[in-house]
Each structure stands twice: as C-alpha cells, then as structure tokens.
Amino acid sequence: MKKATSGGRPISTKASSDLKAAALRLIRERGYEKVSIATIAKEAGVARQTLYNRWNTxxxxxxxxxxxxxxxxxxxxxxxxxxxxxxxxxxxxxxxxxxxxxxxxxxxxxxxxxxxxxxxxxxxxxxxxxxxxxxxxxxxxxxxxxxxxxxxxxxxxxxxxxxxxxxxxxxxxxxxxxxxxxxxxxxxxx
CATH class of the missing domain: 1.10.357.10 (Tetracycline Repressor, domain 2)
Structure with missing residues (x-):
C-alpha cells in the first residue's frame, strides 16, 4: 500500500522498481520469511526509509x-x-x-x-x-x-x-x- 507523501522530493520510480525487483529476487531465492526489509533495501541500494516512504510493510x-x-x-x-x-x-x-x-x-x-x-x-x-x-x-x-x-x-x-x-x-x-x-x-x- 503506497503512503501519501507530503512535499519534499518526488518519489523516484527507479527506486520503486529497484525495491520491487530486489524483493522478488530475494524472496524467490531465500523464501519470504528469511528476507528482511533491511536486506531488501540494501539489495536495492536504497535507505530503509525510501522503502517505508512507499510501502507500510x-x-x-x-x-x-x-x-x-x-x-x-x-x-x-x-x-x-x-x-x-x-x-x-x-x-x-x-x-x-x-x-x-x-x-x-x-x-x-x-x-x-x-x-x-x-x-x-x-x-x-x-x-x-x-x-x-x-x-x-x-x-x-x-x-x-x-x-x-x-x-x-x-x-x-x-x-x-x-x-x-x-x-x-x-x-x-x-x-x-x-x-x-x-x-x-x-x-x-x-
């Protein structure tokens, strides 16, 4: 679920795409329960807050x-x-x-x-x-x-x-x- 943003920089579509790709790749390789938010963010090359600016969980x-x-x-x-x-x-x-x-x-x-x-x-x-x-x-x-x-x-x-x-x-x-x-x-x- 996307969160509403309040001003600031616009949301990067590249960061969103990178996060989704990293999440799918990691979960396919390791399983859903074995992949953390921190691991997904690191794999995508973005800060955890970047992920939380787009999705709640x-x-x-x-x-x-x-x-x-x-x-x-x-x-x-x-x-x-x-x-x-x-x-x-x-x-x-x-x-x-x-x-x-x-x-x-x-x-x-x-x-x-x-x-x-x-x-x-x-x-x-x-x-x-x-x-x-x-x-x-x-x-x-x-x-x-x-x-x-x-x-x-x-x-x-x-x-x-x-x-x-x-x-x-x-x-x-x-x-x-x-x-x-x-x-x-x-x-x-x-």
Missing part, C-alpha cells in the same frame, strides 16, 4: 511486486477481438498458472500474512484478489453478450467458483497447470 512491497509480475504473465483478457471467450479464459488461466510456478510460494506467504494482519488483508483483497475476480467476471459477462455463456448463469458466482478452485489448489499445493486450466474452462462453458 514488507508484505505491501511484495504484494506490489507480485501484482506487477502477474500482469507480465497474465494481463487482463482483451474483450474486443474475434477469439472466443472459452479460449480466452483457458489461456488466461494457463498464464496465471505459469506465473505461479515461479511465485506460488510467495503468494502463499502473502496469504498467510493477510490472515494475521487485518490492514494487509484489506490491501491484499483490494489490490490483488478483487482485480483478478473482476477480470474473470467481465470476461464471463462478455461471453454472455456474445451468446457463448448462458444468460441464466450468474457470472459473479461462476467467477467465485473459478477462484475457489484456484485458491484451493494453490493453498494445498495442488497441480495448477494447463490441464487444470482446460478442466476449469470446460466446466465453466458446459
């Missing part, structure tokens, strides 16, 4: 880095092209699952942090979970408009089912791969 920083990285793997599906929505959903899920091969442990650690910190939980939900849910829901609404998804089905509820299956598998270290993406998509578009 390590979890907030890592969430920002993971969310940005998620967009690199699985950006919001384009809804105005000729590709059918079933294919779009399957491709989107495959891309999300590819990212989780790299950052699944990090995301599980963030989920654990969210269980112990109500403020971070709200941030995690608002800044990570909800935007991803909205993407799937919008895709399902688009599929209804195109006649690819039954009008009588509730896109919000189906999106919840998709995310429920995903989160369940992630938390239980189940297989999240192209086959699972295809199975989920098949069940959605029955």
């Amino acid at each position: 390590k979890a907030d920083l890592v969430l920002a880095a993971v969310f940005e990285e998620t967009h690199n793997y699985a950006a919001e599906p384009v809804l105005d092209d000729a590709k059918d929505c079933r294919t779009k959903l399957e491709e989107f899920l495959i891309n999300v699952f590819e990212h989780l091969k790299i950052d699944g442990d990090t995301l599980r650690a963030l989920i654990a942090s969210a269980q112990h910190d109500a403020t971070f939980h709200a941030s995690f939900y608002t800044n990570f979970v909800l935007p991803r849910e909205k993407m799937i829901t919008a895709l399902l609404h688009h599929a209804q408009e195109r006649g690819e998804f039954p009008a009588k089905r509730n896109p919000e509820m189906v999106s919840t089912f998709i995310h429920g299956a995903f989160w369940y598998r992630l938390l239980n270290r189940g297989t999240l791969d192209a086959n699972f993406a295809k199975d989920v998509t098949t069940e959605v578009f029955v």
Whole structure:
C-alpha cells in the first residue's frame, strides 16, 4: 500500500522498481520469511526509509511486486477481438498458472500474512484478489453478450467458483497447470 507523501522530493520510480525487483529476487531465492526489509533495501541500494516512504510493510512491497509480475504473465483478457471467450479464459488461466510456478510460494506467504494482519488483508483483497475476480467476471459477462455463456448463469458466482478452485489448489499445493486450466474452462462453458 503506497503512503501519501507530503512535499519534499518526488518519489523516484527507479527506486520503486529497484525495491520491487530486489524483493522478488530475494524472496524467490531465500523464501519470504528469511528476507528482511533491511536486506531488501540494501539489495536495492536504497535507505530503509525510501522503502517505508512507499510501502507500510514488507508484505505491501511484495504484494506490489507480485501484482506487477502477474500482469507480465497474465494481463487482463482483451474483450474486443474475434477469439472466443472459452479460449480466452483457458489461456488466461494457463498464464496465471505459469506465473505461479515461479511465485506460488510467495503468494502463499502473502496469504498467510493477510490472515494475521487485518490492514494487509484489506490491501491484499483490494489490490490483488478483487482485480483478478473482476477480470474473470467481465470476461464471463462478455461471453454472455456474445451468446457463448448462458444468460441464466450468474457470472459473479461462476467467477467465485473459478477462484475457489484456484485458491484451493494453490493453498494445498495442488497441480495448477494447463490441464487444470482446460478442466476449469470446460466446466465453466458446459
């Protein structure tokens, strides 16, 4: 979660990028619990206060880095092209699952942090979970408009089912791969 700044020098985008890159690199190498704020700041070549000027906690920083990285793997599906929505959903899920091969442990650690910190939980939900849910829901609404998804089905509820299956598998270290993406998509578009 970014803090509001009050005057002074403008926030450096390079420092922010360096902090996010350092956080992801270190956490991927050592694990979330073994990386401190001080280590991240040192690796990024900035003062600890520079980090705290941008994020309240390590979890907030890592969430920002993971969310940005998620967009690199699985950006919001384009809804105005000729590709059918079933294919779009399957491709989107495959891309999300590819990212989780790299950052699944990090995301599980963030989920654990969210269980112990109500403020971070709200941030995690608002800044990570909800935007991803909205993407799937919008895709399902688009599929209804195109006649690819039954009008009588509730896109919000189906999106919840998709995310429920995903989160369940992630938390239980189940297989999240192209086959699972295809199975989920098949069940959605029955």
